[in-house]
Amino acid sequence: MLTALFLKGRLRxxxxxxxxxxxxxxxxRTIEIRPRTTLVERGKLIEHSYYLVxxxxxxxxxxRRGERQLVAVHIxxxxxxxxxxxxxxxxxxxxxxxxATLAQISHRKITELIDAYPHLxxxxxxxxxxxxxxxxxxxxxxxxxxxxxxxxxxxxxxIERLRLVELxxxxxxxxxxxxxxxxxxxxxxxxHANRSFxxxxxxxxxxxxxxxxxxxxxxALIRRLGEFDGSYLxxxxxxxxxxxxxx
Amino acid sequence: MLTALFLKGRLRxxxxxxxxxxxxxxxxRTIEIRPRTTLVERGKLIEHSYYLVxxxxxxxxxxRRGERQLVAVHIxxxxxxxxxxxxxxxxxxxxxxxxATLAQISHRKITELIDAYPHLxxxxxxxxxxxxxxxxxxxxxxxxxxxxxxxxxxxxxxIERLRLVELxxxxxxxxxxxxxxxxxxxxxxxxHANRSFxxxxxxxxxxxxxxxxxxxxxxALIRRLGEFDGSYLxxxxxxxxxxxxxx
DNA sequence: TGCCCCTTCTAATCTAGGTGATTGAGAAGC
DNA sequence: GCTTCTCAATCACCTAGATTAGAAGGGGCA
Numbered sequence: 089m090l091t092a093l094f095l096k097g098r099l100r101x102x103x104x105x106x107x108x109x110x111x112x113x114x115x116x117r118t119i120e121i122r123p124r125t126t127l128v129e130r131g132k133l134i135e136h137s138y139y140l141v142x143x144x145x146x147x148x149x150x151x152r153r154g155e156r157q158l159v160a161v162h163i164x165x166x167x168x169x170x171x172x173x174x175x176x177x178x179x180x181x182x183x184x185x186x187x188a189t190l191a192q193i194s195h196r197k198i199t200e201l202i203d204a205y206p207h208l209x210x211x212x213x214x215x216x217x218x219x220x221x222x223x224x225x226x227x228x229x230x231x232x233x234x235x236x237x238x239x240x241x242x243x244x245x246x247i248e249r250l251r252l253v254e255l256x257x258x259x260x261x262x263x264x265x266x267x268x269x270x271x272x273x274x275x276x277x278x279x280h281a282n283r284s285f286x287x288x289x290x291x292x293x294x295x296x297x298x299x300x301x302x303x304x305x306x307x308a309l310i311r312r313l314g315e316f317d318g319s320y321l322x323x324x325x326x327x328x329x330x331x332x333x334x335x
Numbered sequence: 336m337l338t339a340l341f342l343k344g345r346l347r348x349x350x351x352x353x354x355x356x357x358x359x360x361x362x363x364r365t366i367e368i369r370p371r372t373t374l375v376e377r378g379k380l381i382e383h384s385y386y387l388v389x390x391x392x393x394x395x396x397x398x399r400r401g402e403r404q405l406v407a408v409h410i411x412x413x414x415x416x417x418x419x420x421x422x423x424x425x426x427x428x429x430x431x432x433x434x435a436t437l438a439q440i441s442h443r444k445i446t447e448l449i450d451a452y453p454h455l456x457x458x459x460x461x462x463x464x465x466x467x468x469x470x471x472x473x474x475x476x477x478x479x480x481x482x483x484x485x486x487x488x489x490x491x492x493x494i495e496r497l498r499l500v501e502l503x504x505x506x507x508x509x510x511x512x513x514x515x516x517x518x519x520x521x522x523x524x525x526x527h528a529n530r531s532f533x534x535x536x537x538x539x540x541x542x543x544x545x546x547x548x549x550x551x552x553x554x555a556l557i558r559r560l561g562e563f564d565g566s567y568l569x570x571x572x573x574x575x576x577x578x579x580x581x582x
Numbered sequence: 583t584g585c586c587c588c589t590t591c592t593a594a595t596c597t598a599g600g601t602g603a604t605t606g607a608g609a610a611g612c
Numbered sequence: 613g614c615t616t617c618t619c620a621a622t623c624a625c626c627t628a629g630a631t632t633a634g635a636a637g638g639g640g641c642a
Contacts, residue, residue: 131566131573149475151562157478159471174461177574179468179567202457206450213460214421216467221426223470224406228396230477231404231522235629267590275478280629282591296590315398319378320426326378327424482599514620527599529621543620 090115090141090191093165097253098215107208114201115139115191121184127168128182134172136192140164143188144263148272149180158273159226160219161185161246163263165253171216173198186264221320230275233315236284238274240293241314247307248318264300288313337362337388337438340412344500345462354455361448362386362438368431374415375429381419383439387411390435391510395519396427405520406473407466408432408493410510412500418463420445433511468567477522480562483531485521487540488561494554495565511547535560 091112095103103111118141121127127145128134145168147160159180162168172178173195202209222245229241246263250256265273271281288294293310297303304310319325338359342350350358365388368374374392375381392415394407406427409415419425420442449456469492476488493510497503512520518528535541540557544550551557566572 149471151475151479155479157475159474171464171467174457174464175468175569175574179569179574180471199453199457203453206446206453206456209449209453209456210421210446213463216460216464217418217421220418220463220467220470221422223467223474224396224427226474227406227470227477228398228404230474231520232398232402266588272478277630278590279592279631283629286591300589322422322424322426327422327426513618524600525619526601526622530599533621547619 090118091139093141093253094139094167094215097163097165097249098167098218099211103208103211107205107211110201110205111208114193114197116194116197118189118191121188121190123184123186126181126183127190128172128178130179130181131177133177134169135196136194137167137170137173137198138182138190138192139167139170141189141191144185144265145182145188146185146269147180147182156272157275158269159223161242161263161265161273163246163249163253164255167212167215170212171219174216185269218322221322225320229314235274235276235280236287237314238276239270239281239284239314240288240310241316242270242273243294243302243304244307244311244314244316245318245321247304247310248316248321248323252321252323259303260297261302261304266300337365338386340388340500341386341414341462344410344412344496345414345465346458350455350458354452354458357448357452358455361440361444363441363444365436365438368435368437370431370433373428373430374437375419375425377426377428378424380424381416382443383441384414384417384420384445385429385437385439386414386417388436388438391432391512392429392435393432393516394427394429403519404522405516406470408489408510408512408520410493410496410500411502414459414462417459418466421463432516465569468569472567476561482521482523482527483534484561485523486517486528486531486561487535487557488563489517489520490541490549490551491554491558491561491563492565492568494551494557495563495568495570499568499570506550507544508549508551513547 089112095108127138140162142164145162146158147162147168148156148158150156169178169182198212202212225245229238233241243261246261247256250262255262267281267285268278271278274281291309293306293313294302294304319327322328336359342355374385387409389411392409393405394409394415395403395405397403415437416425416429445459449459472492476485480488490508493508494503497509502509514528514532515525518525521528538556540553540560541549541551566574569575
């Protein structure tokens with residue numbers, strides 16, 4: 089079932105059997121994409137959206153000088169450009185970090201889905217708002233935390249999100265971001281990202297474990313340094329959707 | 336007509352007469368709120384959303400130490416917490432900057448609207464995604480621009496958005512943000528915000544003109560310093576919705 | 583085997599921005 | 613008339629992070 093992780097990670101709304109299978113059946117085909125490849129280009133008119141089945145994808149804004157700012161990291165279970173459904177053109181690029189498998193759904197099909205299942209429509213809407221909530225948290229981190237805190241926050245968020253889709257083994261962060269990528273996400277230079285990783289290592293928070301992956305040694309410490317409170321992910325905690333939505 | 340500015344500033348989708356009046360009639364009542372007052376508190380279960388008719392509203396995330404990070408500035412025509420419809424609880428606070436008038440719409444009513452007019456539903460969805468696009472641009476600014484650039488970017492964005500709802504007279508920014516507010520938005524200290532305003536003044540970009548308002552002397556310069564390209568607002572330019580949506 | 587990349591890691595130097603403190607203007611209260 | 617706010621404006625000093633340069637290690641490939 090392709091959309092199983094989407095249901096786990098993103099849709100906090102109860103879907104009934106009919107809605108689930110309608111969503112699953114909306115997938116036209118799956119595609120494979122190589123590492124570090126652009127999937128959706130800023131400004132291009134789009135007619136499909138992609139749901140990430142396997143791998144890691146990145147969203148980024150590039151400026152004139154070729155500097156890049158990451159604005160999102162996507163893990164399996166994320167609908168990487170569902171907002172493209174309502175926007176028709178994106179204000180940023182979407183590309184792969186690793187080799188990735190994506191399920192393609194056409195916008196026409198999404199319209200049919202929403203018209204037939206309004207409750208599912210609201211659930212899809214919710215899933216795009218989750219990205220906005222992550223953006224806000226990222227703004228907070230960039231505005232209020234120092235370099236080490238920003239990196240810690242990003243790692244803490246990724247751990248939490250991976251846990252929601254049951255892809256975190258409690259030890260290794262299975263996302264091969266380079267220090268350069270962390271720098272592009274956190275608004276710092278690669279050199280300073282390296283310094284920050286060193287202090288995180290020296291504090292015993294984590295250590296590299298080959299192929300760009302890191303081993304988490306003290307998650308509580310990482311959360312504290314990143315002032316991380318995962319409730320904005322609406323998975324658990326005070327913000328989680330405990331009320332059933334009006335169907 | 337209460338929702339006239341919403342149509343101008345936020346909904347890029349063509350709405351027909353029926354949809355327009357359905358939206359207008361969904362308003363239960365309007366409320367007034369005093370300056371610097373909290374409207375929606377983080378974490379509280381909500382059943383209404385508010386559309387801003389007059390005044391300026393702010394959204395912010397506060398951390399333990401009492402530090403505040405602004406994540407959005409809202410002008411008339413914005414649906415300040417429409418995302419609360421799909422999320423039920425907000426991950427941040429919403430409050431007023433000035434005295435403000437808001438139109439209240441219940442979530443039950445919004446559900447009815449969407450079920451009856453799916454196309455209007457997609458337009459409302461789009462409007463919340465516009466906030467996400469602004470968040471991304473804000474992330475870009477915080478990550479890649481220096482203090483002066485961040486302030487310039489914020490001012491350029493506000494000008495552009497005010498222009499879309501025809502509230503900008505070409506001279507004065509009618510939003511009385513304090514330097515402290517700019518600091519809280521841009522992730523810098525008030526002292527440094529002041530320094531940055533001085534350099535902007537010395538460059539001839541703007542000057543204060545009483546009651547917290549600023550007079551724009553050289554908009555082109557402000558845009559350049561803030562590396563501002565307003566297409567992410569989807570109002571004009573390459574990203575603007577030129578295709579009609581499937582109804 | 584050796585070479586070339588790419589990445590991590592480090593050190594030395596410089597600057598943007600933080601910290602803390604002071605001053606003055608204007609408005610609100612009495 | 614006074615005090616008491618708040619906010620803009622500025623100074624002196626200090627630190628986090630940028631910049632530049634380079635060394636060391638591993639994988640792919642001829």
